[in-house]
Amino acid sequence: MDCSHVFEFKVKRLIVVFTLFLAFFSVTPAAFAQVDTAQVTEGSHAQPAAEKKFDIGKFALHHIADSHSWHVIGHTYIDLPVILYTKAGVVNFSSADFTTLEDGKVVRDDEAKVVVEQKGQRFVKMHEKIYYASDVANEHGQFVTLDEKHHATNARPLDLSMTKNVVTLFLSIIIILAVFLSVAKGYRTNKGKSPKGIQSWMEPIILFVRDDIAIPNLGHKYERFMPYLLTVFFFIWFNNMLGLVPFLPGGANLTGNIAVTMILALATFCLTVFNGNKYYWKHIFMPDVPWWMYVVMVPVELFGIFTKPIALMIRLFANITAGHILVLSLICLVFVFNSLYIAPISIAFAVFIGGIELLVAFIQAFIFTILSALFIGMAIDDHH
Amino acid sequence: MITGSIAAIGAGLAAIGAGLGIGRIGGSAMDGIARQPEAASKIQTAMLIAAAFVEAVALFAVVVALMGNG
Numbered sequence: 001m002d003c004s005h006v007f008e009f010k011v012k013r014l015i016v017v018f019t020l021f022l023a024f025f026s027v028t029p030a031a032f033a034q035v036d037t038a039q040v041t042e043g044s045h046a047q048p049a050a051e052k053k054f055d056i057g058k059f060a061l062h063h064i065a066d067s068h069s070w071h072v073i074g075h076t077y078i079d080l081p082v083i084l085y086t087k088a089g090v091v092n093f094s095s096a097d098f099t100t101l102e103d104g105k106v107v108r109d110d111e112a113k114v115v116v117e118q119k120g121q122r123f124v125k126m127h128e129k130i131y132y133a134s135d136v137a138n139e140h141g142q143f144v145t146l147d148e149k150h151h152a153t154n155a156r157p158l159d160l161s162m163t164k165n166v167v168t169l170f171l172s173i174i175i176i177l178a179v180f181l182s183v184a185k186g187y188r189t190n191k192g193k194s195p196k197g198i199q200s201w202m203e204p205i206i207l208f209v210r211d212d213i214a215i216p217n218l219g220h221k222y223e224r225f226m227p228y229l230l231t232v233f234f235f236i237w238f239n240n241m242l243g244l245v246p247f248l249p250g251g252a253n254l255t256g257n258i259a260v261t262m263i264l265a266l267a268t269f270c271l272t273v274f275n276g277n278k279y280y281w282k283h284i285f286m287p288d289v290p291w292w293m294y295v296v297m298v299p300v301e302l303f304g305i306f307t308k309p310i311a312l313m314i315r316l317f318a319n320i321t322a323g324h325i326l327v328l329s330l331i332c333l334v335f336v337f338n339s340l341y342i343a344p345i346s347i348a349f350a351v352f353i354g355g356i357e358l359l360v361a362f363i364q365a366f367i368f369t370i371l372s373a374l375f376i377g378m379a380i381d382d383h384h
Numbered sequence: 385m386i387t388g389s390i391a392a393i394g395a396g397l398a399a400i401g402a403g404l405g406i407g408r409i410g411g412s413a414m415d416g417i418a419r420q421p422e423a424a425s426k427i428q429t430a431m432l433i434a435a436a437f438v439e440a441v442a443l444f445a446v447v448v449a450l451m452g453n454g
Contacts, residue, residue: 212429311440318443367436370429 054335060328064253064321066165067128068095069108072248077108080167084123084130085158091118095161098125112142112152126152130159165260168252172239180234209233209369217373218380225376228271232264233369240320240361244354255364256320258313265313268372273305276379308375312368319364323357391449398449402442409434 070078079096097116098109112126115133122133124143131154133143144152179198186199195203214222214229239260242250254260284301287293330353333346413431417424 212425216429311444314444314447315436315440318447319439322443322446363432367432370433371436374433 054332054338056329056332056336059332060325063328064256064324065128066163066252066257068098068125068130068161068163070164070167070248070251075106080164081162082130083160083162085160086119086121087157088119088121091121091123091157093118095125111140112144113137115143123157124154129156130161131156164252165254165257168239168242168250168254169260171249172235172242172254175242176234176238206230213366213370213373217370217377219377221380225271225373228267229369229373232267232372233365236264236316236368237362237365240364241358243320243324244357244361253320253324255316256324258317261313261316264316264368265309268312268375269306269309271372272308272375272379275376277382279382280379308371312371316364316368319360323353323360327353327357395446395449398442398445401445402438405438405442406435409438 068080068082070080072078079094081092082095082097083090083092085091093116098114100107100109100114110125110127112124112131112133114124116123122143123130124133125131126142126144129152131144131152134145134154137143138145144154147153179202182197183199183202186196190196190199194200209230210222210226213233214226218225236255239254243253243255245251284305285298287297287301289297327350330346330350334340334343409431413427416427420427
């Protein structure tokens with residue numbers, strides 16, 4: 001049947017898009033709410049489910065955090081492997097083991113209530129962190145000891161699991177490799193001819209990185225650092241955009257993970273420090289000021305070596321995290337007001353912010369790359 | 385009675401500061417582009433870098449506020 005007449009008018013198309021969005025987002029949090037209320041009622045918190053207020057902060061932080069299973073839709077999850085380095089060596093099992101069957105329904109445990117035994121050791125999962133289980137359960141049925149802030153105080157094994165972020169990392173590596181191997185192949189086959197296909201789409205961006213980022217900041221020595229700058233630019237950009245996709249291939253918050261941004265900033269830090277020439281180090285340890293100023297200048301300059309990459313790390317992390325929290329909070333307005341009539345407003349705002357986030361995804365990749373180029377350029381600059 | 389963390393006020397103050405700063409940067413860049421449209425791309429690049437520095441301070445504040453909250 002030909003349904004194309006449905007999409008004839010722009011307004012109608014907009015309504016269809018809104019409905020799809022609504023359908024998608026109404027399924028996911030509802031599932032979470034069910035699990036939450038189930039846990040609350042079974043726990044000894046004698047609090048009726050109806051009185052439980054919806055907590056935006058908790059919901060948003062849960063969604064931007066890393067996790068051991070990948071939520072697809074509704075009650076469907078992809079369970080990812082758990083790999084632990086413990087006192088008894090490497091232990092691995094599926095994160096599906098942290099579940100129980102209640103009335104024929106699978107209940108996923110994230111409150112340290114299900115104990116997994118492997119190699120004579122017992123593990124529990126609480127708030128997506130894995131702990132060594134206590135011998136006896138506490139009054140809430142949790143196999144951990146809690147401090148007054150409800151954080152577990154149990155010892156933790158070294159967690160090397162394939163979490164959602166790790167899987168996304170490999171996924172983005174595959175995507176980036178696929179794109180750039182085909183671009184590179186294009187340059188081999190179309191040598192001397194105009195670019196074709198995906199190659200003509202990537203060429204302006206690569207030239208943008210070269211002409212607007214590398215050459216103005218690095219001067220004639222730019223070629224040595226082009227591989228790094230291109231890698232970091234496309235890695236951040238692709239992952240930012242992958243993080244904006246709300247369903248399966250995306251959905252993980254990779255560039256909003258401080259460990260990932262720390263490694264990226266560490267790479268820039270190493271490049272700056274190891275490529276720094278004698279003028280750069282002289283500027284830090286023996287600046288052209290009266291000697292008694294050294295007491296102030298040298299510590300400040302030394303401190304500056306470390307604050308620059310730390311600023312890079314925090315900037316990317318905070319921008320991406322803030323964007324994700326913003327979108328989630330806008331979607332959550334529906335559940336805060338507990339009314340469907342707020343949905344069009346919150347969806348409209350979320351789509352608007354989503355558009356801005358697309359821009360931010362590019363700008364943050366650009367900022368990270370240009371500041372890296374700037375810092376490296378400062379270290380290799382030889383006319384002082 | 386109002387309950388909650390004073391960290392929210394800190395985050396709000398940081399947002400005010402960053403808003404003023406980025407507003408000034410954007411306004412001055414507009415002035416510059418209006419005077420010299422042919423330099424628009426260079427001005428935009430410099431504007432983004434300056435805005436990133438201002439924004440970073442605000443984001444530091446927000447992160448500190450969040451940490452103080454948690």
